[in-house]
Amino acid sequence: MVAVVAVSLLSTKKLNRRFGGITAVRDVDLSLEQGEIRGIIGPNGAGKTSLVNLLSGRLAPDSGQIVFQGIDITGQPAWKRARLGIAYAFQITSIYPGLTVFENVAIGAQMRIQQSSKSRPLPDQKRSLEEIVGSCLRLTGLDWSRTQLAVELAYGHQRLLEIAINLAVDPVLFILDEPTQGLSVDEIEEFTDLLKRIRSNRTIILIEHNLPFVMNLADRVTVMDQGGILAENDPKGIQMDARVKTTYLGE
Amino acid sequence: MDLGPFLLLASLEGLVQAAVLSLSALGLCLVFGVLRVVNVAHGEFYMVGAVIAWSVSHALSGHPLLGFLAALLVAPLLVGLAAFTADRVILRKINHNPEATIVATIGMLYVIQQSVLIGFGPDARAMDPPFYFHINFPWFGYSGYKLSVILMAAALLLMVWYVISRTRLGLLMRATQIDREMAQVFGIPVGWVYGLVFAAGAMLAALGAVLIAPIRQVHYLMGLDPLLMSFIVVIVGGLGSIRGALLAALVIGMSDGIISMFFSPTLAKMISTLLVALVLIFKPEGLFGQRKS
Amino acid sequence: MDNSRKRSLTLHIGVLAFLFLLPFVLPDYHQLTITRIMILAIFALGYNVLFGYAGLLSLGHAMFFACGLYAAGLPIYHLGWAVPSAFLFAIAVSALAAALIGAIALRTQGVAFMIVTLMFSQVVYLTTLYFSDTTGGDEGLVLPGHARSFEILGMQVDLTSPQVRYYIALGLLSASALIVYRWVNGGLGREWVAVRENESRTRMLGYNTFLIKLKAMVISGTLSGSAGAAYGLLFAYIGSTFATIQYSIDVLLFTLLGGVGTVLGPILGSFIMFYLIDFFSEHTTAYLLATGVALILLIMYFPLGVLGTLRKKWLPWLP
Ligand SMILES: Nc1ncnc2c1ncn2[C@@H]1O[C@H](COP(=O)(O)OP(=O)(O)O)[C@@H](O)[C@H]1O
Ligand SMILES: [Mg+2]
Numbered sequence: 021m022v023a024v025v026a027v028s029l030l031s032t033k034k035l036n037r038r039f040g041g042i043t044a045v046r047d048v049d050l051s052l053e054q055g056e057i058r059g060i061i062g063p064n065g066a067g068k069t070s071l072v073n074l075l076s077g078r079l080a081p082d083s084g085q086i087v088f089q090g091i092d093i094t095g096q097p098a099w100k101r102a103r104l105g106i107a108y109a110f111q112i113t114s115i116y117p118g119l120t121v122f123e124n125v126a127i128g129a130q131m132r133i134q135q136s137s138k139s140r141p142l143p144d145q146k147r148s149l150e151e152i153v154g155s156c157l158r159l160t161g162l163d164w165s166r167t168q169l170a171v172e173l174a175y176g177h178q179r180l181l182e183i184a185i186n187l188a189v190d191p192v193l194f195i196l197d198e199p200t201q202g203l204s205v206d207e208i209e210e211f212t213d214l215l216k217r218i219r220s221n222r223t224i225i226l227i228e229h230n231l232p233f234v235m236n237l238a239d240r241v242t243v244m245d246q247g248g249i250l251a252e253n254d255p256k257g258i259q260m261d262a263r264v265k266t267t268y269l270g271e
Numbered sequence: 272m273d274l275g276p277f278l279l280l281a282s283l284e285g286l287v288q289a290a291v292l293s294l295s296a297l298g299l300c301l302v303f304g305v306l307r308v309v310n311v312a313h314g315e316f317y318m319v320g321a322v323i324a325w326s327v328s329h330a331l332s333g334h335p336l337l338g339f340l341a342a343l344l345v346a347p348l349l350v351g352l353a354a355f356t357a358d359r360v361i362l363r364k365i366n367h368n369p370e371a372t373i374v375a376t377i378g379m380l381y382v383i384q385q386s387v388l389i390g391f392g393p394d395a396r397a398m399d400p401p402f403y404f405h406i407n408f409p410w411f412g413y414s415g416y417k418l419s420v421i422l423m424a425a426a427l428l429l430m431v432w433y434v435i436s437r438t439r440l441g442l443l444m445r446a447t448q449i450d451r452e453m454a455q456v457f458g459i460p461v462g463w464v465y466g467l468v469f470a471a472g473a474m475l476a477a478l479g480a481v482l483i484a485p486i487r488q489v490h491y492l493m494g495l496d497p498l499l500m501s502f503i504v505v506i507v508g509g510l511g512s513i514r515g516a517l518l519a520a521l522v523i524g525m526s527d528g529i530i531s532m533f534f535s536p537t538l539a540k541m542i543s544t545l546l547v548a549l550v551l552i553f554k555p556e557g558l559f560g561q562r563k564s
Numbered sequence: 565m566d567n568s569r570k571r572s573l574t575l576h577i578g579v580l581a582f583l584f585l586l587p588f589v590l591p592d593y594h595q596l597t598i599t600r601i602m603i604l605a606i607f608a609l610g611y612n613v614l615f616g617y618a619g620l621l622s623l624g625h626a627m628f629f630a631c632g633l634y635a636a637g638l639p640i641y642h643l644g645w646a647v648p649s650a651f652l653f654a655i656a657v658s659a660l661a662a663a664l665i666g667a668i669a670l671r672t673q674g675v676a677f678m679i680v681t682l683m684f685s686q687v688v689y690l691t692t693l694y695f696s697d698t699t700g701g702d703e704g705l706v707l708p709g710h711a712r713s714f715e716i717l718g719m720q721v722d723l724t725s726p727q728v729r730y731y732i733a734l735g736l737l738s739a740s741a742l743i744v745y746r747w748v749n750g751g752l753g754r755e756w757v758a759v760r761e762n763e764s765r766t767r768m769l770g771y772n773t774f775l776i777k778l779k780a781m782v783i784s785g786t787l788s789g790s791a792g793a794a795y796g797l798l799f800a801y802i803g804s805t806f807a808t809i810q811y812s813i814d815v816l817l818f819t820l821l822g823g824v825g826t827v828l829g830p831i832l833g834s835f836i837m838f839y840l841i842d843f844f845s846e847h848t849t850a851y852l853l854a855t856g857v858a859l860i861l862l863i864m865y866f867p868l869g870v871l872g873t874l875r876k877k878w879l880p881w882l883p
Contacts, residue, residue: 364864
């Protein structure tokens with residue numbers, strides 16, 4: 021196996037995935053550093069969701085390799101990858117509509133407690149299920165809704181709830197697929213604050229269409245087009261990149 | 272009898288069975304294809320078709336052909352009406368949710384079957400064939416009516432094919448099948464299409480039953496076998512694929528007749544049920560259906 | 565939270581205590597009926613673990629009931645086993661069968677799962693018919709005299725006594741209900757509900773959802789199997805009617821009626837439905853009509869069942 025550079029949390033090599041005649045992901049080499057926020061942008065159908073589906077294990081690649089924390093996870097099922105610390109907030113909100121907000125987050129917390137051990141001990145102030153759920157709900161500002169059914173929450177709150185569920189498993193790599201889609205301007209602002217609060221020693225992949233939002237938060241930005249990576253740079257560099265301007269920013 | 276004539280006889284019997292089976296399986300397949308639900312009461316619509324056929328031909332004195340032709344008209348109409356009503360009243364109320372529909376149609380199975388038990392009684396009754404003549408092969412004579420069943424079924428299948436592929440109703444149906452929401456957006460009355468397709472499925476079963484009634488006895492429990500067989504055909508043919516189902520009906524109808532001449536019927540059923548379950552698990556696209564991407 | 569847990573535990577124990585006192589006031593006929601119902605309630609309790617909690621609708625649970633029935637009865641009839649060992653053997657066999665069938669059938673979901681379980685159950689039924697030399701087929705087998713009593717912990721237990729049978733059934737029902745109660749209120753119950761409500765979300769949180777469903781299948785099958793074993797042993801009869809689709813539908817009906825995803829629901833449902841059918845079969849040969857009408861009305865108007873509806877409207881603490 022190839023030796024992995026020490027700081028690289030996740031790297032892919034020549035990742036490919038086709039759907040019938042369409043190549044949704046084409047020869048993608050991606051490398052994430054521990055602790056960074058990586059923005060992924062690109063027009064609709066560029067393959068962003070497909071790419072993160074490959075990372076999280078919801079899709080299997082046709083070819084290529086994925087290494088996470090030095091382990092080759094290419095062939096591992098989604099749930100095993102989640103246990104390694106990869107969490108995923110879906111593009112289309114995925115929560116437990118029939119359960120209370122508390123129970124929603126408790127399902128994540130229970131997994132975290134099961135997983136606590138040797139390499140990932142629980143922090144002192146978060147030993148019990150109640151404590152984990154409580155802290156995640158406070159962090160996302162959903163504490164008031166504990167006993168409500170998730171289905172009764174407003175759309176924006178449902179998106180926050182999905183974040184809270186994922187935070188409860190305390191992920192190492194948190195993938196957010198268009199989290200601001202459908203949110204109001206105020207909500208997006210609050211969401212920016214939330215991301216800043218939860219980023220501590222976490223690596224985050226942020227798929228976004230809202231460019232100001234992603235440029236403000238991301239450490240680096242990857243631009244995708246037609247399944248491949250078009251460019252990768254820090255936000256400033258991307259905004260100046262001539263190719264990106266013509267094909268994506270439309271200038 | 273020598274093996275040759277024996278096989279010829281078995282094939283003829285198989286063909287008759289396949290003809291009726293393809294009608295009732297096509298009905299189940301249509302409903303599954305468009306509504307995405309499994310109608311467990313399908314066999315009861317078949318049974319009711321046969322019971323109506325018997326009653327009509329019994330009530331009309333005169334030439335049995337008259338009764339048969341009347342039954343060919345009345346049975347599917349009544350059964351279709353009942354099925355349409357059931358769809359509009361019961362299945363629409365549960366939004367055609369696939370699992371709830373199975374439970375509801377199991378309920379319908381009991382209601383229909385037990386009502387017939389009350390009204391028609393527990394006895395098996397024979398119905399006069401519309402005409403008697405024998406075709407004489409060198410080795411055995413064969414009922415001309417049975418041969419005509421094959422022809423009538425083929426004609427009905429052609430009619431169904433015409434409706435599906437050449438008429439406006441068929442177009443609405445196919446549009447609904449491909450994308451329910453889109454069909455709704457384009458103003459197709461999806462609810463009505465559902466009701467009509469559900470009725471059409473039941474009518475096909477009833478037609479098959481009218482054809483078979485003069486050959487088999489009419490009995491309130493006669494719906495269970497065609498239900499299971501149609502199930503098998505639809506699964507093996509690839510859920511919802513019409514071409515697959517017809518092919519499967521032919522193969523299964525033919526082979527069932529032949530197999531049960533060699534094996535104990537219980538063992539044959541045991542093995543075939545197991546095999547079909549395994550097809551559904553390991554090859555859900557069926558053996559004859561096209562693979563979807 | 566704590567308060568509601570206390571309340572619900574009190575309710576459950578209250579119900580069991582009520583059943584405990586019932587024989588003192590009941591005539592023999594009802595005692596026998598309730599013994600039967602309690603065994604069927606264990607069956608429904610097991611069924612509900614799979615259907616109500618893990619959200620998997622099986623149409624073939626009679627196969628597990630029959631599995632326990634035959635695994636307990638056949639060694640007694642043919643090999644002269646004693647009752648306790650036959651019972652334990654039946655539980656083990658049911659667990660194994662559930663694991664095996666689950667491992668295969670759980671590759672499907674939704675409608676396909678319903679059909680596959682129905683077909684497997686049909687295969688089991690046909691098997692009991694095909695080997696009728698051993699199983700007695702349709703007519704069944706009456707268990708011999710040595711199976712009408714057994715010794716346990718130095719005590720002689722007489723299975724011909726209605727009272728003894730009643731309390732054995734009640735003991736088994738209580739044990740099953742408390743086990744299920746504990747499981748569904750613990751971590752495993754949360755996992756089942758999570759899979760039921762949103763499987764892909766659950767998987768993406770790190771849960772091995774296949775294993776979670778398999779656990780539900782094994783627990784459910786084992787409870788159903790032990791109900792079958794108890795039925796065969798208490799009433800000294802095993803026969804292939806218990807493997808028919810009818811039994812799979814009945815247990816669905818009990819659960820649907822009493823309350824999907826509640827511990828007491830299946831018990832309540834078994835009582836109501838059993839007496840309803842009993843009532844109808846006195847007046848008509850077409851008593852299955854009641855089953856049909858009940859299924860349709862329930863799925864249309866009360867898909868949550870009696871207790872499920874109660875819980876939703878007034879008693880959110882009911883487990
Ligand atoms: N399950 C699927 N089946 C067929 N095609 C798909 C599927 N998922 C995605 N695609 C196709 O792959 C391409 C990339 O889609 P996606 O990854 O969703 O892009 P993005 O998230 O960047 O909008 C699109 O052309 C889309 O139609
Ligand atoms: Mg996307």
